Amino acid sequence: GAVVSQHPSWVICKSGTSVKIECRSLDFQATTMFWYRQFPKQSLMLMATSNEGSKATYEQGVEKDKFLINHASLTLSTLTVTSAHPEDSSFYICSARDGTSYEQYFGPGTRLTVT
Amino acid sequence: AQSVTQPDIHITVSEGASLELRCNYSYGATPYLFWYVQSPGQGLQLLLKYFSGDTLVQGIKGFEAEFKRSQSSFNLRKPSVHWSDAAEYFCAVGALEYGNKLVFGAGTILRVKS
Numbered sequence: 001g002a003v004v005s006q007h008p009s010w011v012i013c014k015s016g017t018s019v020k021i022e023c024r025s026l027d028f029q030a031t032t033m034f035w036y037r038q039f040p041k042q043s044l045m046l047m048a049t050s051n052e053g054s055k056a057t058y059e060q061g062v063e064k065d066k067f068l069i070n071h072a073s074l075t076l077s078t079l080t081v082t083s084a085h086p087e088d089s090s091f092y093i094c095s096a097r098d099g100t101s102y103e104q105y106f107g108p109g110t111r112l113t114v115t
Numbered sequence: 116a117q118s119v120t121q122p123d124i125h126i127t128v129s130e131g132a133s134l135e136l137r138c139n140y141s142y143g144a145t146p147y148l149f150w151y152v153q154s155p156g157q158g159l160q161l162l163l164k165y166f167s168g169d170t171l172v173q174g175i176k177g178f179e180a181e182f183k184r185s186q187s188s189f190n191l192r193k194p195s196v197h198w199s200d201a202a203e204y205f206c207a208v209g210a211l212e213y214g215n216k217l218v219f220g221a222g223t224i225l226r227v228k229s
Contacts, residue, residue, distance in 0.1 A: 049214065102211070
């Protein structure tokens with residue numbers, strides 16, 4: 001149980017285009033989802049927290065207009081990187097939590113490369 | 116501010132030797148703690164967690180960790196390391212008071228030599 005999937009697992013896009021990453025909880029209802037970013041050889045940095053049906057809460061320094069997060073249902077959250085640039089290339093990981101658990105269940109990550 | 120420190124960036128141990136990875140935290144609330152392992156290009160796998168109760172917790176793959184409140188530490192241990200344990204290990208801390216957001220340490224890369 002408690003499986004989280006991400007799609008795609010890797011994506012290459014051209015500079016200036018937008019790319020959408022999906023995060024799904026497969027066997028539980030995720031009232032809260034978190035989006036992290038991990039640069040090579042670095043730790044995970046929380047980008048934003050999203051609660052189903054409400055606007056995401058972004059961490060300091062994360063551009064809301066660049067990283068659009070939608071948590072439209074209890075099993076799906078999406079992260080859209082708008083007008084991507086090479087510096088947005090990174091490993092993006094989502095996690096999900098149901099309302100009763102302290103634990104976050106992590107997705108396998110999405111490798112984004114912007115050329 | 117909440118912070119998690121993993122003092123060792125790299126650790127190399129011989130296969131069969133014991134292992135201890137250090138994790139210290141600074142938190143203004145009652146924390147709950149996790150250890151995750153990440154292989155290159157992969158997501159995170161939960162090794163073990165501590166929420167409350169017995170301060171010595173057992174995890175998967177033969178790992179254990181001990182929560183020491185007086186030292187603000189949650190060190191990960193394994194009595195005998197296998198070559199397949201080579202990976203990066205992250206300590207993470209969260210608290211209900213901070214919206215259950217996790218703060219991760221910088222990670223420790225474990226190399227196992229045969």
